[in-house]
Structures are given as structure tokens and as C-alpha cells.
Amino acid sequence: MGVDFVVIMPELYSVCGLWKLTNNMTWEFELDIELGASLVLIDEHITYHTLVDILLEDFQIDCSTNSLKLSYKLVIETKNN
Numbered sequence: 275m276g277v278d279f280v281v282i283m284p285e286l287y288s289v290c291g292l293w294k295l296t297n298n299m300t301w302e303f304e305l306d307i308e309l310g311a312s313l314v315l316i317d318e319h320i321t322y323h324t325l326v327d328i329l330l331e332d333f334q335i336d337c338s339t340n341s342l343k344l345s346y347k348l349v350i351e352t353k354n355n
Contacts, residue, residue, distance in 0.1 A: 283315040283316060283317050284315070284316055285313055285314070285315055285316075286313070286314045286315075286316050286325075287311065287312070287313055288311065288312040288313075288314065288329055288332070288333075289305055289306075289309075289310075289311045289312075290305075290306040290309040290310075290333055291303050291304050291305040291306045292304050292306070293345065303347075309333050309334075310333075312328075312329060312332035312333060314328055314329075314332070326342060326344075329342065329344075330342060
């Protein structure tokens with residue numbers, strides 16, 4: 275009797291845009307709708323450089339003329355009783 279393993283690969287949803295400081299001194303993310311979005315399945319062994327290469331290709335970013343800066347939004351899920 276064999277044992278089946280299920281590999282769960284998290285999805286990384288990425289969008290392009292710029293963080294801008296508003297007049298009331300809060301940061302807002304301004305989405306670049308022309309570049310669209312990217313959905314990447316990642317595993318625990320992906321390197322930072324591999325992820326950057328994937329995103330540069332997905333968004334067709336020329337790294338010789340543009341820089342890529344990654345940031346993230348931490349989503350905290352709460353459980354309501």
C-alpha cells in the first residue's frame with residue numbers, strides 16, 4: 275500500500291505600480307493597469323533571484339533601464355466565532 279503525498283504550492287499574485295505618499299501622510303499603492311498582473315505558483319525552494327527573473331519576464335520589464343523593487347502587503351486573517 276503506497277502513500278500519496280500532496281504538494282501544496284502557494285500562489286503569489288503580483289501587480290505593478292508605485293507607492294505614493296498622500297497629502298494626509300499615508301501611503302497608497304497606485305496600480306499600473308497597463309502592466310496587468312501575474313500569478314506564479316511557487317514552492318519552498320524558489321530563490322529570490324528566480325522569483326525576480328520570473329516577474330521580470332511576466333511583466334516584460336527591461337532591467338537594464340528599469341529597477342524592480344518588491345514589497346508586499348501582509349494579510350492577517352481573523353477568525354470570527
